[in-house]
Amino acid sequence: MTTPIIQQIKQQSQPLANASMNGAIPHFWITDWLLYVIKKPSVFLMTNDDYQLTKAEYEQFNAGVTKMQKGIPLAYLTGHQEFWSLDFKVNEHTLIPRPDTEVLVEQVLNWINIQSNTEATAGQRDGANKRLLDLGTGSGCIAISLAHELSPKNNNVDKDNQTKWQVVAVDVSAEALKVARHNAVINKINNIEFIQSSWYSELSTHSEKLFDVMVSNPPYIDEADVHLQHLQAEPVSALSAPNYGLADIEHIVQHAPRYLRIDGLLAVEHGFDQGAAVRQLFLDSSFDAVQTIQDFGGNDRVTLGQIKAL
Structure with missing residues (x-):
């Protein structure tokens, strides 16, 4: 299955937005997770809104969204978090830098x-x-x-x-x-x-x-x-x-x-x-x-x- 990238964002945004209202999920996680999955910089979304997700990307993206809805932080999905303009590996043994x-x-x-x-x-x-x-x-x-x-x-x-x-x-x-x-x-x-x-x-x-x-x-x-x-x-x-x-x-x-x-x-x-x-x-x-x-x-x-x- 292939899905235009903007359509995929819209499909997943509402559940995350509802969770964000309860203080659980920051609204930007879905976009950052999508960029991580397709391995593209943020500007890519502005210039390639007709990009088609491959089957593997589609499945990885949806699996990550499900985990976030269950309370898994984005940083634990990507394994990294920026802090003080430096890049840090994080996992279940460490807090995510705030x-x-x-x-x-x-x-x-x-x-x-x-x-x-x-x-x-x-x-x-x-x-x-x-x-x-x-x-x-x-x-x-x-x-x-x-x-x-x-x-x-x-x-x-x-x-x-x-x-x-x-x-x-x-x-x-x-x-x-x-x-x-x-x-x-x-x-x-x-x-x-x-x-x-x-x-x-x-x-x-x-x-x-x-x-x-x-x-x-x-x-x-x-x-x-x-x-x-x-x-x-x-x-x-x-x-x-x-x-x-x-x-x-x-x-x-x-x-x-x-x-x-x-x-x-x-x-x-x-x-x-x-x-x-x-x-x-x-x-x-x-x-x-x-x-x-x-x-x-x-x-x-x-x-x-x-x-x-x-």
Whole structure:
């Protein structure tokens, strides 16, 4: 059977549109999935609306639509997701990178840039190596994006300095780390060390091993959240946490002072309704200059703070 490409889109759009109204399926998934199936760029749909799907393309397209209607995300069908203009492999062992998480990357880079300028003004720039930790790296999107921006050839943050950044990325899941290592390779990043660790458990508190920056996008959804009942693909363990979603964030913040240098930065992504609670956790754990940054939708999303001298 052959079907004109535009007709095929119209045939499948209404069920997906209805699902989108319930917050399940973004409207653009069907078009992106079709482009993936026919292996064409987006402009192809504007110039070839009479294209006939082959039988194999027709069957693959319909099978994918059925999976999406059952709750399988598009990224798990294609096996890839773009984040920070880089390409990341994803599978059932990792969360799919979200655009809002780019706010975390952006804020960390902004802070590093400000610190670099402050050090330059004070005459303190000595080219010393610095260390950055990503806790619960998953697909590696945060660690790899930061390593990409901070690498000598791409360093738009610290152009005039010779600082070398060593990035450490940890995750408790060996399968997730396989994905993260693969993503580092395909994005040509070689300044990341991957460690299997339950948060800080395998990390050293020796002074030479302390970090200048720590970041994390931990599980933060309340275990009782009804939306988790409809989750079909992404690992629940990477999404939800006890204590109304705050348990892992609390662990990260409370233990961070042992692993951060004085004046070092901790930046944590969290839920839209957790800003005040997370700020209090920071303040209770010897952090200063605590602030919460909103995401692209105007919701509290990232809280940052610098460790004070104890």
